[in-house]
Amino acid sequence: MASPVQIILNPNNFSEDRDKPGGGGPKTDFFLDDDIGFVAHRQNVLKQLADVRAGLQRQAPTFGPVGFVKVILRRKAWAKSHRPLHVLFSERRTRLVGNLDLGELIVEATPQALAEIEAEVARAEDHTQRRFNERTKKMEAVPTPRRSETGAIDSVELYGAGDRRQFDLDQAVVWLSNPKTGGQYEVELFEIPPVPANYDIAGFRRQLFESFTAGLQHLGTGLDVHALPRRVGSEQPTYAVRLEQSAQPPIVRMLPSVGERGRAIAPFDPNRDRHARLVKFLESHPLVKKIELPGVVVRSEGVVRTRPQTATIQQRDRAKAWPRVGVIDGGISDAALGDWVVGRWDPLAAQDMDHGHGTFIGGILVAGSAMNGPQTSTDADGVELYDIAVYPNSDNAFANYYRDLTGFLDEVENAVAEAKAQHGVRVFNFSMNVQVLVSAGHYSKVAGRLDHIADTHDVLIFISAGNLNASAGRPEWPATPDMALQLMAASQNDGIQVPAESARNVSVGALNPAGLGAHSVDHAPARYSRRGPGLRALVKPDFAFTGGSGTPMQPLGHGLYSVAPNGSLADSCGTSYATPFIAKQAAILDSEIEGEVSRETLVALLTHHAQIPLPLSDKTLNVIARQLCGHGMTAPVASVLEGGNHQITLVFATRLEKDRQMNFRFSWPSCLVGPGNACRGSARLTLVSSPPLDQRFGAEFTRINVEAALQQEQISRGGEVSWKGQLKPLYLPISGIEHPYEAERVEHGMKWSPVKTSGATMPKGRGASTNWRLVVSYLSRTDNDEMPDEGVPFTAILTISDPKMEQPVFQVMRQQLLQSVQIADIRTAARVVSRV
The missing domain is CATH 3.40.50.200 (Peptidase S8/S53 domain)
Incomplete structure (x- = not known):
């Protein structure tokens, strides 16, 4: 007997207030019982902060007091709750402007702000502090936020020329000579300079902006700079910078032009000295985030060989x-x-x-x-x-x-x-x-x-x-x-x-x-x-x-x-x-x-x-x-749209709205329930979502993590009800161990990925309750600020099956669901539901 894929017609009926994330628990002491190691680490961080502060002071006469700093976290501190953004690099002192790789933050800072951060780091306590937990009846580490955040830092560096450019100059000139490139560098800035009339409201950034536009003008004739289109505000502002064989004065347009440019395009200038001068200016200017060579699109092809037929x-x-x-x-x-x-x-x-x-x-x-x-x-x-x-x-x-x-x-x-x-x-x-x-x-x-x-x-x-x-x-x-x-x-x-x-x-x-x-x-x-x-x-x-x-x-x-x-x-x-x-x-x-x-x-x-x-x-x-x-x-x-009677596939297609989650409760199919309410069978869960994306944050460009969990009811001896997730990501390494750190959750559990799959096979049965639930919720990178007004669309697909292909799972579970849930064949569901 065929079992067509079933879609839940009323998923909004299962929307409820979101369980707020716990925030990662108490502050973590990354140097637990290693006080000597912490003191040495603290001194190293202080030296790095002092070096960065000195670097900002050296460049201040030319570019102004503001600059950009890389804060690189230790691998165990990638989680949002561990980041040193609450006490040390707080919003009062610095501004988070982006990321590079995972755990690599970029902040805007001034020498004064860094001096204040140094003072906070210096006050971090030397020794591990403990306190008796009345609930667990154990002594627990309770570091101050200063010690925890200082320990979370791996290194602090001034964002420099090596971060801005990764190509060889001679190779660049050859590459830009290809007409498909347009002959132009693509230069990302941390921020769009305002029009000169608004420099007076730029505050301490004024010199940063003035020095950039003036520096481009000083490069002389045959320079064309124009803003590339930004489709969304989260795109890093990017400029095309081209050296031309022209006697025309430099053309520098920091704001996007309306429509096509009307002037003829002068030939590309391959003069290496001019390129060296341009690149040196760009890679040394604090406003520049990245200098890239433009891509060349090619077909991903092999040779097509005709045959006689x-x-x-x-x-x-x-x-x-x-x-x-x-x-x-x-x-x-x-x-x-x-x-x-x-x-x-x-x-x-x-x-x-x-x-x-x-x-x-x-x-x-x-x-x-x-x-x-x-x-x-x-x-x-x-x-x-x-x-x-x-x-x-x-x-x-x-x-x-x-x-x-x-x-x-x-x-x-x-x-x-x-x-x-x-x-x-x-x-x-x-x-x-x-x-x-x-x-x-x-x-x-x-x-x-x-x-x-x-x-x-x-x-x-x-x-x-x-x-x-x-x-x-x-x-x-x-x-x-x-x-x-x-x-x-x-x-x-x-x-x-x-x-x-x-x-x-x-x-x-x-x-x-x-x-x-x-x-x-x-x-x-x-x-x-x-x-x-x-x-x-x-x-x-x-x-x-x-x-x-x-x-x-x-x-x-x-x-x-x-x-x-x-x-x-x-x-x-x-x-x-x-x-x-x-x-x-x-x-x-x-x-x-x-x-x-x-x-x-x-x-x-x-x-x-x-x-x-x-x-x-x-x-x-x-x-x-x-x-x-x-x-x-x-x-x-x-086989995607129709399976066998030994399985049932349910589709949930809806949106997660701010501060809401989906909680779908159901009973495990009775034909797969054994003695003591142990639930056997196989389950596979797929989740696909479309979270907001932000190019400025590098590897952390997905700003909302949508998560799905298939959980079984657990009842303690005292009668307390809790829920335990019973599926594991399908990408775990061979050890299959639980991964406690954010790094492993990202790399193996696909945390922050828009597409996730998990599953489990339970041949002997699991648990002691037939009550299950599918929960779909979310976590924001920045305390819920990035959830769009329209929510995040997602589709979750759950298949429950009998691995032995013997039990009539489709018939049994469909009858169970029809008592409280509206379901239909996905192929015809559009007649009665707005979103499939």
């Missing part, structure tokens, strides 16, 4: 409603797939198009299952295509159309808006990457732009994780886990590429096809597929799918087939070609579920049913598996 593409039935996907690429061939193209956005001239890459992707969307067989995909073929032909075939053509990456992304957004408005397209394939590795502590502007597009237009973009070059590819996946660990330990510079760290969208890695022979392990990570996680708080790539073998062998070639522009069969490989398989699944889900399906629900359905492929299933490969295939290989859509 003609590809068989089914004819489109125009009377049928088909799933739709927008293909953002270089164009789709009319000769091969014109019948399936329902719309085009094609600013490119014919001579600037290259249809090979986009047509191969389109062929997978339209007929990938038929051309590759059930070992690769069993999803129904037939997807209508919206052809977004925006990627030209040469660097010079790219520069002619867009000037830079920002212009390219503007064109992409315009096309996405048109496809959504005119054709209802919500799923897009973006098999392109920027030639920059994702940084562990930096949420890129390109990923942020794609996330903005997803939010603004309510779309979902599927992004390739990126390919290693043929010369840098790993050897083929070995036969044993030990050898696989050695292989990955030896691999370097193989991280995912921007914008695969996108938080609102989905990135995809590649697996080997099945059935290629002894040289290729079925469904092992492809040798060219890049690995995550990039930003530490995320699981990236999100998924992996068959993308073709990186070691072609006759007669099967790469083992992944699609269509060439001339209509012939072709084979190739790349994360580019794994991506459309999963984009297709999302489009089918969007098509088969009535009404507007939330992006959170689409991602949650794909995540909830994904499975780690067999070559990565050994427990010793847990971390490697997450880096290479994220949540796993997605399941066929038919």
Whole structure:
């Protein structure tokens, strides 16, 4: 008997006041019973503070008294409650302006403020203090906030040139000579300078702003500085700075211009001395946060090899409603797939198009299952295509159309808006990457732009994780886990590429096809597929799918087939070609579920049913598996929407509002309850949310942590009721130990990640109560200030099943729920509920 996925129709009925977080308990003494160590540490912190204060005083005559300071926390002190922001670096003295990596704070400070902080640190007590706890009947450490916060600090440093620039000057000049870059540095500032008329209200920052704009003017002729657009206020203000072969006076515009610039663009100036002078000024100025080289967008592709056969593409039935996907690429061939193209956005001239890459992707969307067989995909073929032909075939053509990456992304957004408005397209394939590795502590502007597009237009973009070059590819996946660990330990510079760290969208890695022979392990990570996680708080790539073998062998070639522009069969490989398989699944889900399906629900359905492929299933490969295939290989859509009678899947799609939580109470299915009310079976929980994002805070860019817990009632001997979480994150290392520190909760428990999965199998039964609850709540980075007025949308999916596949869990639990809960098949729920 089939058991369709059930959606809870009245999730708002289970909203209640939020249980306020406990704040991490009493203050922590990070030098418990190590008084000698603390005294030495305190002296070290005092010296560092004095050095930073002296540095600010030295730069004050030129830049004014204000500067920026890095406060680096010890790993055990990453939690919000441990941060030295209450007594030492308090709001009265300093201003928190951002983060770098996890536990690396940036504060604005003055010499006077640092002197006050030094005085507070010096007053921290030498010895561990204890007090008897009447409740626990134990002596407990009770450090003062000064000792606790001083102990939380690992180091204090002046934010300097090494933080602002990580590139070599000679390499920069060569890179900027590429016309696709626009020839311009991208310079992030901590703050936007006001117009000169408002300098009088800038206070002690006035000299900081005046020195920056004046310093740019003093660099002389042939300098163009203009503000790049900010879509949201949380974006770091960024400026394009370009050296030109021009006798024109410097043009410095610190505020965004309205519309396009009217002047002709002068040639790029590669003079190294001018670049050295510019970069030296920028990297020494306190207002500058980061100097970056612009990204260059490339297609994540392998060579498409045509074969003698003609590809068989089914004819489109125009009377049928088909799933739709927008293909953002270089164009789709009319000769091969014109019948399936329902719309085009094609600013490119014919001579600037290259249809090979986009047509191969389109062929997978339209007929990938038929051309590759059930070992690769069993999803129904037939997807209508919206052809977004925006990627030209040469660097010079790219520069002619867009000037830079920002212009390219503007064109992409315009096309996405048109496809959504005119054709209802919500799923897009973006098999392109920027030639920059994702940084562990930096949420890129390109990923942020794609996330903005997803939010603004309510779309979902599927992004390739990126390919290693043929010369840098790993050897083929070995036969044993030990050898696989050695292989990955030896691999370097193989991280995912921007914008695969996108938080609102989905990135995809590649697996080997099945059935290629002894040289290729079925469904092992492809040798060219890049690995995550990039930003530490995320699981990236999100998924992996068959993308073709990186070691072609006759007669099967790469083992992944699609269509060439001339209509012939072709084979190739790349994360580019794994991506459309999963984009297709999302489009089918969007098509088969009535009404507007939330992006959170689409991602949650794909995540909830994904499975780690067999070559990565050994427990010793847990971390490697997450880096290479994220949540796993997605399941066929038919099995996502309908399971067996031995399981029930419940979907909760709603919003968390400020100071509220969802608390859904239910009874464990009676067919899985044993003697003493012990509850057996398996449970899997997936949570996908869209919290506010803030690029200024680096690795801590997600500002709300939405958390879900499946809890069982516990009754003490004295009759007190409590609730115990019974699931564990699916990403814990092999030890499976409990992780008490924020660092481990972030890296293994996916705290602060928008996507979380947890689960447990209880073959012998657990607990002594059939009363359970699913609680979804949240934690803010800054004491609840960042919860949006509209709340945070989320989808939680819970599956309860009998691992032996014997008990009628679906029938039993559905009957139990119908007594108090409104539920329906998710495919038709839009008839009676507003949010799916």
